[in-house]
Amino acid sequence: MSKTLGPVKRAFAPWTDSAAKPAIEFRNVTKSFGDFVAVGGVSLSIYEREFFSLLGPSGCGKTTLMRMLAGFEEPTSGEILLDGKPLAGVPPYRRPVNMMFQSYALFPHMSVEKNIAFGLRQDGMGKAEIEARVKEMLRLVKLEPFAKRKPNQLSGGQRQRVALARSLAKRPKVLLLDEPLGALDKKLREETQFELMDLQMDLGLTFLIVTHDQEEAMTMSDRIGVMNHGKLVQIATPAEIYEQPNSRYVADFIGNINLIEGTVAALPGGGTRLEAPAAGLVVETDQAIAGGSAGVASFAIRPEKVRISLDRPAGALDGVNMIAGEVWDIGYLGDVSIYRVKLANGAVMKATVANTTRLVSRPISWDDKVWLSWSRDAGLVLTD
Amino acid sequence: MRKGLSWFNVTSLTFGFVFLYLPILILVVFSFNRSRLVTVWAGFSTQWYGSLLNNQQMLDAAWVTLRVGVLSATIATVLGTLAAVTLVRYVRFPGRTLFSGMVFAPLVMPDVITGLSLLLLFVAMDVARGFWTITIAHTTFTMCYVAVVVQSRLITLDRSLEEAAMDLGATPLKTFFQVTLPLIMPAVVAGWMLAFTLSLDDLVLANFTTGVGATTLPIKIYSQVRLGVTPEINAVCTILIAIVSVGVIIASIGVKRREAQRIRDERLAATGG
């Protein structure tokens, strides 16, 4: 691929550097509870200062993976290394990683400052030093006026900050965050996402975050590991995950996508042709499919990459990368409108259109016969 | 950090349960002793159970105890359930503080005080003491236990279920009998059982409020125990323990069954079967 995929967040990509030493390394880690395999043969390297997200539906094993790093679970097989040293047998209270719990796990009988000081006191740090560090942490999370309060006298967002401050107070090598924003409402969540990113940058820490919220993972992470049924399905940057999912599962899990099944054949010159006659669809892309052979595959295209028009689009190849249909439903979301278009075989394809002007005499309406079209590089053919 | 038992936990549990059960076990074992001495084992025998059957006083006492127990537990269940409904559902009414005080106080009130005060009431009212006064005394102190048991169930009950019933046109009375009562039934049954066993156990209240011809089993046992330990008493105690244990075990099996059924149902629902 010569073209760049989406925006590049920052010039930080140690995973592309073969000389870089990972901060955390999972080597073929498996964890089973009785018959149930929670994590099956996961290998993963996370680098210093990286913001890494484990993303997946509940029960996919992402939390178990994190708990093994924190030391609450021992792997059934495989090993976990921190800075090259194996962690097996090291109890949680000796591991230089700290965790922010999904429930925050704030000690209800201790004030905010006592909660933050808890970890420092375990290390036998001097009183004055603890006091200074607690002050610093309170300032960092902007909770100075609340130092003497008990957790139940705080709002959800404030509790989240206390939990964050508590887990950061010991300056851990790696901070583990289990669904850190799960309990917050949408607006607060968005604000906090950026705060977390700034914090991670400023402190130069490695963050490993577990989440089921793809938007959260996309916004904050350097890289995302998508998990399903205890396996890591894809590890890549947010842009890669979105624009170049390696499977139908990832494509479908992240964002909105149209998936149409058809038969594929290699085109002379390296491209691929996919046909779904029932839907009246013919797709040609420049992408070479794995193995280059004919077979069943899915055409995947994001709705925002689909153009919608009343007239048949004039293309280089007539009838290719375009399809006729009827407007079935229009969803107006404010910033965009989603058109659900019914194809010849009854399947529905979605197209999003940005509402770039404020007032529009909407040219496309319910029951209109429309054409959907896209460019050669807009979609993907997925065989997995 | 996962839940698990350390050697310390296992040791304390073992010692704890040995402490709780060994004395009762010894008592039961020696009820089958051939010898009159309760410390020397002289072979297995059921003779003390046989001699109990001929002890008319003991049988009379058992019959009184049973009647008092069933009657007082039943009245106490009705009153206690009403009290629980009052406490949970009616938030404001005149004298609410006094009412909740009266419901909770008997739980910790020394029974000598309750017994004395009830006796003085019966004397002041100039009623003949006996079966009915014991029943009233037992009803009064056990209804508070029923109220607490039912109350804890009512608190967790989803209020919207009752609101839905009324929304669909059920009167408050119908709502109570068709929706609320079936849902709190396990607690009501548990309350009845608790009231019954408390009545079965009680010595002090019964002794204060009893009259001629109404001797309950605990009163009888107490008067004999003061004279010394005998295998007959062991036999009576064993029978009482057996009745209560069987009752409690049956009840808990019932609860477990229902729980298992619920889990099965949920699984069935989840698989869409």
Add this chain to the structure above:
Amino acid sequence: MTDTSGTAAPAPGASKLRWLVVAIPYLWLVVFFLVPFLIVLKISFSTYAIAQPPYEPVFDQLSTVWERAQQFTLDSYRYLTEDPIYLRSYLSSLRIAAISTVLLLLIGFPIAYGMARAPSNMRTTLLMLVILPFWTSFLIRVYAWIGILKPEGLLTVFLQWIGIFGPDQQVHLLNTDWAVFIGIVYSYLPFMILPLYATLEKLDDTLLEAAADLGARPFKSFWVITVPLSMPGVIAGSFLCFIPIVGEFVIPDLLGGSDTLMIGRQLWNEFNANRDWPTSSAVAVVLLLILVVPIMIFQNYGRRTAQ
């Protein structure tokens, strides 16, 4: 419980029913719980008479105010202060109850803690095992100890059998304060374990994980997290045991010696043996006054946790 959202506006016609639901248990408790106390109070201010009932009424007849004032007497209370046995009984009851409560905590906590740490499928069974003795008769459980503790009892037999005691040695525990402590601990143990277990079982495991994550060793976490957070159970269990133990009658009567002074026993004797109703009423009133503070704390506490 004082949540105002619970006050549904009474539907027309429903108010009669509402009234009935409140009135029936209310009236029952007033007649059979409140009024008897007022009578006890009244009799404690009466003079002792040999006649049946053995007290002179205070307010029974519509007498003049002057007469009432004359009949109203503090004799019984004066008597309580004159005879040192009463003061000693009250103090001894409080002492025995306090020591027993501490013993119960020390023995009950490890058991409740073990139960709460047990795997969840075992917990129901363990809970059941704690509750079962609670259902069996108090009297029977106390009686069981007589056979064990008496000089020629099973403890002696056992100690002689394992060789600690010679054939002529016997345990002299029955009819001592020790036997009373054993009996109380044995009888009240479920009352202590159940509230302790309830709070320990609710304890959020992730708090212990968080403590470990922040560097606290298991023993340290136990002291700084588990113990402070189990305080509600400790308080509930302590009051639940302490208050009735102060007024305990059966255990000191059957297991204690003649020198084991407890006020419940004193009251019983005063009433049944001496037939002195005013004095026993006064004993009851004073006992109640002593217990009012812990009972109020307990109720207030119960109301707060119920919310």
